[in-house]
Amino acid sequence: MDVLKPLIKVENVGKQFGGLKVLNSISFEVKKGERIGIIGPNGAGKTTLFNMIAGDLEPSHGEIYYKGQLITNLPNFKRVRCGIVRTFQKNNLLTNLTVLDNLLLVLQQKMNVEKIWFKSRISKKFLQVYEKADELLNTWGLFDRKDEAVKNLSYGEQRQLEIILGIAREPEVLLLDEPTAGMSNAETKYILRLLNELSKELTILIIEHDMDVIFGLADKIIVLYNGEVLIEGDRETVLRDDRVREIYLGEEVLHA
Numbered sequence: 740m741d742v743l744k745p746l747i748k749v750e751n752v753g754k755q756f757g758g759l760k761v762l763n764s765i766s767f768e769v770k771k772g773e774r775i776g777i778i779g780p781n782g783a784g785k786t787t788l789f790n791m792i793a794g795d796l797e798p799s800h801g802e803i804y805y806k807g808q809l810i811t812n813l814p815n816f817k818r819v820r821c822g823i824v825r826t827f828q829k830n831n832l833l834t835n836l837t838v839l840d841n842l843l844l845v846l847q848q849k850m851n852v853e854k855i856w857f858k859s860r861i862s863k864k865f866l867q868v869y870e871k872a873d874e875l876l877n878t879w880g881l882f883d884r885k886d887e888a889v890k891n892l893s894y895g896e897q898r899q900l901e902i903i904l905g906i907a908r909e910p911e912v913l914l915l916d917e918p919t920a921g922m923s924n925a926e927t928k929y930i931l932r933l934l935n936e937l938s939k940e941l942t943i944l945i946i947e948h949d950m951d952v953i954f955g956l957a958d959k960i961i962v963l964y965n966g967e968v969l970i971e972g973d974r975e976t977v978l979r980d981d982r983v984r985e986i987y988l989g990e991e992v993l994h995a
């Protein structure tokens with residue numbers, strides 16, 4: 740793929756729920772390997788935008804392209820196969836199952852071993868699934884908790900697992916919807932460090948209210964306001980913008 744061409748192109752996308760116009764006309768491009776932070780006040784339509792990029796919601800108008808192909812109406816599961824993977828603002832986990840089982844379910848599908856699940860759990864391919872699970876849990880710090888039912892994890896640990904499940908799908912584009920919401924400061928710092936250690940080939944779009952996370956990860960920031968892109972640019976450009984200062988950030992953040 741031509742690296743100069745956008746990996747994702749969002750073109751005049753709008754979304755209306757009945758009489759509520761959430762997004763008027765959003766356009767932006769994402770290049771391979773970019774880390775894009777999406778910010779804006781509560782209700783600005785950030786998650787709605789993610790839902791449309793991930794294929795969980797159809798736009799009212801406008802188009803979305805991925806690697807030059809129109810994907811506006813492509814269902815979510817096909818986008819996952821193409822490499823677009825999202826995490827949810829609220830955890831989307833099987834809480835009665837263990838950490839390991841949640842991960843195995845994703846890895847079996849990814850590594851094409853669903854069909855041997857009941858045949859032979861000691862087949863070589865299945866052992867590879869376990870190895871991969873252990874590797875991911877080791878890297879992401881949940882190895883000690885792998886046999887624990889998800890419902891017994893702290894909220895922060897559940898958020899952590901949600902991210903691991905996203906990474907396990909080996910995405911080309913990872914959409915993170917408030918990944919550190921509900922985490923302690925220490926957990927947030929830990930996750931931020933790990934996100935920064937992910938391959939630079941991986942394209943990340945992140946919605947976050949925590950500005951330390953946004954500025955610590957994103958090289959480009961898109962500010963949504965009143966259904967439009969108010970401004971997009973690097974940290975300095977966004978912080979310098981008077982409208983952003985007035986509308987969203989507040990002096991506390993600006994002096995950080």
Ligand SMILES: Nc1ncnc2c1ncn2[C@@H]1O[C@H](COP(=O)(O)OP(=O)(O)OP(=O)(O)O)[C@@H](O)[C@H]1O
Pocket residue numbers: 756759761779780781782783784785786787788
């Ligand atoms: N499926 C839906 N049906 C009706 N209204 C919806 C739906 N999804 C979102 N909305 C509304 O659209 C608006 C934008 O919601 P959205 O969750 O996209 O905002 P957000 O910027 O992600 O907000 P937050 O920062 O609070 O998470 C809100 O007013 C919300 O109530």
